[in-house]
Amino acid sequence: MAVINTGLLTKGLRSEFFDRFDATPIHYRDLSTRIASNSDRENYRWLGTVPKIREWGTGRLAQGLRVESYSIENLKYEATIEVDRDEISDDQTGQIRLRVAELAQRAATHKDYLISQLLIAGETTGHHSYDGATFFSEEHISGESGPQSNLLESAAAEPDVPTVEEFKAAIKQAIATMLGFKDDQGEPMLLSATGLVCVVPPTMLFPATESISATIAGTAPNALAGVARVISFPWLTDPSKWYLLKTDGVIRPLIFQDREPVEFNALTEDSDEGFRREKFLFGVRARYRMAYGYWQFAVRTQFA
Secondary structure, three states: OOOOOOOOOOOHHHHHHHHHHHHOOOOHHHHEEEEEOOOOEEEOOOOOOOOOOOOOOOOOOOOOOOOOOOEEEOEEEEEEEEEEHHHHHHOOOOHHHHHHHHHHHHHHHHHHHHHHHHHHHOOOOOOEOOOOOEOOOOOEOOOOOOOEOOEEEEOOOOOOOOOHHHHHHHHHHHHHHHHOOEOOOOOEOOOOOOOEEEEEOHHHHHHHHHHOOOOOOOOOOOOOOOOOEEEEOOOOOOOOEEEEEEOOOOOOOEEEEEEEEEEEEEEOOOOHHHHHOOEEEEEEEEEEEEEEOOHHHEEEEEEO
16 A cells, blocks of 8 residues: 655655755854865864065065864764654644754754854863864964963953943953954954954843944944844853854854765655655755864953
């Protein structure tokens, strides 16, 4: 007896998955530099190696790559839904179709989730930048840069509930710090305060947004209006910490190493699982890695 086709066993389901996948709001493309990967891992010896412009003089002065290197191995990810054959035969309400749509959303936002985990772990041992220090550290030293820190504290009467004015002071401090960072040549990394993004926990969304809003009638002009935009990640659970990222550099604060894009596949009535166990499988698979890029383009601030 043939399986009742409720629309789940057609090619249209794959199309629906990717329609939902493509329509899901995501942020990783703005926060990370995409690097196409052709191997199981990639080596980054070019981070922090661009020399400053000099007079021609007696001719070109070629400078080799620094000894600092950074190796990133690709990881494989998957998520699979198991559905009983009888559930498909009896599914008249489209609940299984909704689960597949939710799977598409999870797959689409997974890279954003990985970014949030890198930010959270960035100040702990084992989560290093290309210079060997933790990504958020008070001891970043590279070449002729001197000691530098992208770990900041900012005053707040209630650290878990900063006010708009307290967030304004914090963002001014974070921008000033970032503008002062130097590369391994001892030269400033940034030329302008552009492409800035405040990545905040949900509890900080409104004070952060209000702190950079345009002038409200009856109030003094806001010098910070439009200086950055705000992204709220639900996976950031510490209400006292937020992150300022610069996203318009050639190399951004995060690297998205893209090996194999998301695939959606199904094993249904013609499969071994479908015949022996009467279980149909719908799943996604991908290979990539989210990793740290330029620490100079990221500052972590904690209210205290």
